Amino acid sequence: MHTNILRNQIRKSKKGQVKMIETILVLLALVFFFGIIIIFYSRFQLFEVQRLAQEVDEERASSLLGKISGMPELKCSVSFGSASGTDCIDSYKLLALSKQQAKFEEEFEGLSEVRVERVYPPPSGAGIGQACEFGNDYPENCAYWQLYTRARGAGQGAGSRTSLDSFVTLCTQRSSVLYECEIGRIVVGVPDRGATGAGGGA
Amino acid sequence: MIGAQDAGRGAGSARRGEGGRELRARGRERGREKRAQEEMLGFAFVIVLVIIIGFVILMLTLRGPSSPLERENTRVNSLLNSITHFTTSCDKESVQQLIIACRNGESSCGEDSCAFVKGEVTKILGQTLAGDFRFSAEVTAEGEEQVLLEIKKEENGECSGKRTSFVASSVLPRRTIIKLVSCPEMSASADSGE
Structure with missing residues (x-):
């Protein structure tokens, strides 16, 4: 009688142990499963944040690109006829503005560089890779105008940057009635937020 | 006297037998309830899983329009x-x-x-x-x-x-x-x- 009861109790406690082990295993599996989900989710979120930061940088550069190419200090006057209504830049105004780096610093916060390049006809001969400066054959023998470069070591701008470009009509007044237009490109760079921590826009 | 005692014992064992059946029936009922609870828990777990997967898919598909375009x-x-x-x-x-x-x-x-x-x-x-x-x-x-x-x-x-x-x-x-x-x-x- 007693042995039967004892056997029953042992069987019951064994069953209980098996059930406990089962429960523990299920709990472990659940913890493992949710752990994996959390890891995937956090990685996904991290990528999303990085993507958003990149997008914000690009938006900032895009907005600055529009503002800079539309600056009255650069835009063609009405003397350029129908070209003046489009994204037209006066090459002489460009020359004047390339000597006013401080203006960009004052008016546009968070810039790292502004450059205008000649695209077509491409610069040839001595003009290849040359910055444009005033001379007799201006603007023939040069390749680009460096309007602004953020000084390195100023605490910002030394890291990576996002740059965007857009085509512009680059016009030069030859006489009071004659003007010539070529195809240019304006490049605007902003420092990456992640690299510098610099904020702000124009 | 002995006969009365026997009759008492018989009635007691009958009562015990009835009680045992009742207990077993209750145990079976409890077992069924437990199994139903387990099934409900499993069902809830599956639903939670489906919701999580759906949420992830939704997040992937509802990404904003790409501005580079x-x-x-x-x-x-x-x-x-x-x-x-x-x-x-x-x-x-x-x-x-x-x-x-x-x-x-x-x-x-x-x-x-x-x-x-x-x-x-x-x-x-x-x-x-x-x-x-x-x-x-x-x-x-x-x-x-x-x-x-x-x-x-x-x-x-x-x-x-x-x-x-x-x-x-x-x-x-x-x-x-x-x-x-x-x-x-x-x-x-x-x-x-x-």
Whole structure:
């Protein structure tokens, strides 16, 4: 009688142990499963944040690109006829503005560089890779105008940057009635937020 | 006396037998309840799983519209504008003026205006666009629909709506429309790093 009861109790406690082990295993599996989900989710979120930061940088550069190419200090006057209504830049105004780096610093916060390049006809001969400066054959023998470069070591701008470009009509007044237009490109760079921590826009 | 005791014992064991049956029935009932609870828990777990997977899929699909596409559109638009105002080597005429001359059937610099513009624009597009493109000038006046000139570079198939394409168009005088379709090989347009 007693042995039967004892056997029953042992069987019951064994069953209980098996059930406990089962429960523990299920709990472990659940913890493992949710752990994996959390890891995937956090990685996904991290990528999303990085993507958003990149997008914000690009938006900032895009907005600055529009503002800079539309600056009255650069835009063609009405003397350029129908070209003046489009994204037209006066090459002489460009020359004047390339000597006013401080203006960009004052008016546009968070810039790292502004450059205008000649695209077509491409610069040839001595003009290849040359910055444009005033001379007799201006603007023939040069390749680009460096309007602004953020000084390195100023605490910002030394890291990576996002740059965007857009085509512009680059016009030069030859006489009071004659003007010539070529195809240019304006490049605007902003420092990456992640690299510098610099904020702000124009 | 003994007989009465026996009768009492018999009644007791009968009561015990009834109680045991009742207990067993209750145990079975509890077991069924437990199993039902377990099944409910499993069902809830499956539902939670489905919700999590659905949430992840929703997040992946509901990503915002990619702004590089908008920017590329603006870029192609500004390129077309620049091309139309480009001063050619032919009497300092702009591409726009030469297209009008082509529409009027005039010649420029001793050459057919259409052929001259075609040559000039082909060179410009070769220098400015990396991928495939299609440039055309058309007249769309009533009762007069004519393609004045067409320039194509379609190395990776037709540059049409089937591929990611960016279209810009501009209306010139006398119902002449110029259109530029760019089909770049899609990559991030913004370049990072110094």
